Amino acid sequence: MTTTMMSCQGLSKAFVMHTRGGTRIQAFHDVSFGLSEGEFVGVSGPSGAGKSSLLKCLYRTYLPTAGSVWYTDGAAETRDLASAPEQAILRLRRQEIGYISQFFPVIPRVSALDTISNSMVLRGFPREVSIQRARDLLERLAIPRPLWDLSPSTFSGGEKQRINIIHAVIARPRLLLLDEPTASLDAASAQEAVSLIRELKKQGTAMIGIFHDRSLLMSLSDQVLAMEAA
């Protein structure tokens, strides 16, 4: 019997563009689903259906317009992420909830090794342990050694994305949001990334993911959330 980690109820998101005279654009409407530990919810739908917007609402980068996102954290406390105070969200992002998108906010002049290990250090892991794990993952995802001490801002798209993935998974988040994580990867890297994701899933990380590759999506998902254009 796995514990429910997240219960999304009637979630909606609309944008009001004040600079366009108050035009209202609906991103998605009335989305509901439940998620347990180790479960993978795949989000499918056509382009413009609001899949990315949904993930961003869950991460609180977007403010939901209506509905609630009940989340039970590692300390068994449940709160509505849509209305939780900022401190709570920041803490959850640091400790429990990871996010992989195609746009990695690269902090320039910080080496790949430091960038990655930092997310573990932030969670209280000792530095040496974090650096070692970072090295292991960098090796696993075939990032050439000379690049480890360089800033990812100079990396290729595929290399950046792999750093992105490692950065999000290194500290084993309880919940991982994935927005097309393998989009810019070649077949071999994509495969390695997927196996990493499967491992995490086995270890209990819950996931909500968007994959353009339908078969991959189906093979990973325990549940599929089909979204329609609003």
Add this chain to the structure above:
Amino acid sequence: MTLNDLLPPIRGFQYNFAFIDEGVKKEIRRALLKAVALPGHQVPFASPELPIARGWGTGGLQVTMSIIGPDDVLKIIDQGCDGSVNAVNLRKLLVATTGIRTTFDSREATVLQSRHRLPEIPLRSDQVAVLQVPLPEPLRLVEPSEVETRRMHSEGDYARMWVSLYEDVVQHGAVSLGAGYPVRVNGNYIMSPSPLPRWDLRMLNDAEHLTLLGAGREKRVYAVPPHTSVRPLEFEDQPFTVENFAGMTCARCGSTGTFLDEIYDEKTGLATRVCSDSGFCDLVREGAVPRRGRLAHG
């Protein structure tokens, strides 16, 4: 018989006792009382224009003139010497307008006015020291604005004074200020002790006597009451030191523990050292006091 009857007219003109009028004296005395009540705090006073140029000790002079009475005994020195030109002139003025007794022996004086030195023999509780001050504001070194220095005193905001001492140590290995070394009075205000040499500062600390300081041009008086702490500003690891006269002796009286002046003989080209406090030196030569050996200086 009135006071004025006792006084000889000077070229037919009758001066008020001690030259300045009673109204002026009253104002200065009030300022002095305030100064005594707030050790180290600069109190403004009128310092009216006198037929004496600024820069000639009008501050100290006005203080003396305000406190002196017919029974007082006055000693005036300049750089320790009763015979220097300025001391002589000030003495003449005061005698002419008061008729009081004067002395070169600091033990006999009730009021001692000075520029640049205190006597070697510590003053007693029945004696008052009056010091002439050119620049009463110790913070002027770091801050040109009067409004700002007043604020700094009122808030005890003295960091910038300390910073200048820090810079001094960085540049010279030690604080290189000589005369007029800034002191902390009663643990509170920072004060300029007038251009006294470092040697004399210990005489101000927890003294038996009252010290009054007057700056005529700047129109300020301030005071150090008896038994008040006066500590030179020093870093914990940079102890305050005084002028070093190790191995030197006064050529006139043989003392080895006094503040010495260096005198050059123009004819022979030789330098000799003599006590700056000429009155003390004379007393030793007369056999009235023993010569001063090396003192332990703190």
Add this chain to the structure above:
Amino acid sequence: MDDRVLVSVRGLEKRYGPGCGSCRELTGPDRGTNVCPQCGTVVAMAGVSFDVREGEILGVVGESGSGKSTLVQCIYFDQEATRGEIRFRGQNNDDDILGLPRSEKRKLRGRLMGMVYQNPLRGLRMDITSGANVAEKLLEADLFHYGRIRARAAELLARTEIPPAYIDRLPRSLSGGMQQRIQIAKALANNPPLILLDEVTSGLDVSVQARVLDLIRELQRELAVSMIVVSHDMGVIRLLADRTLVMKDGCVVEQGLTDQVLEDPQHSYTQLLVQSAL
């Protein structure tokens, strides 16, 4: 990051002028002006309230005249707020400190806050050495030991990546980037829990700016110090701040998580600001 509130600001106001009953009503972002049409009073800051938590970086973004610089200047006591309350955890019985006498505020400021100005001329004394600039902060906190002052100054200069020999050089002989580093060293001198940064990189060359920002970020991570970062540059805010306030015409029009404010701005002005960013 600690959830405990370090600084609490309530109803902070700064007005220049006589003020009349309608000042608040007739000024602000909805009116598009800071100046009261009735009495001419400039409402530089109209009742700002927010908290800063331990170890948190709060960004304040806005254009000229928004009141963002006035905000940090009032918190740092450079300017006297017209009204309002500031509370610092553990100080004055957690009571308002704005009402304290000036000398006490100055002492509190020396211990609790560090400030880095956009213009180094404001934050540094150009006529004393960089070491002396740092020493001043230490002396304000009653450290009167020359050796320890020297050691601490050297330590801080090293930490802000200033060459050790510069400790005895005058700031005016050094570059803009170096001057900012000296300001940062000075701000950190007494290990304050809060550092205020007012457009600290705005006057610098881009490459220099980047290095100074990196330094700030690293120091913040290392020391877990709280910061209020004022900038008109959204890149700086995005890089440094966890949460952000958006100010216009003296008011806070929006506040929230930095990524949310920049990617899903709610207020029309914030939307305009974000769209206008290069």
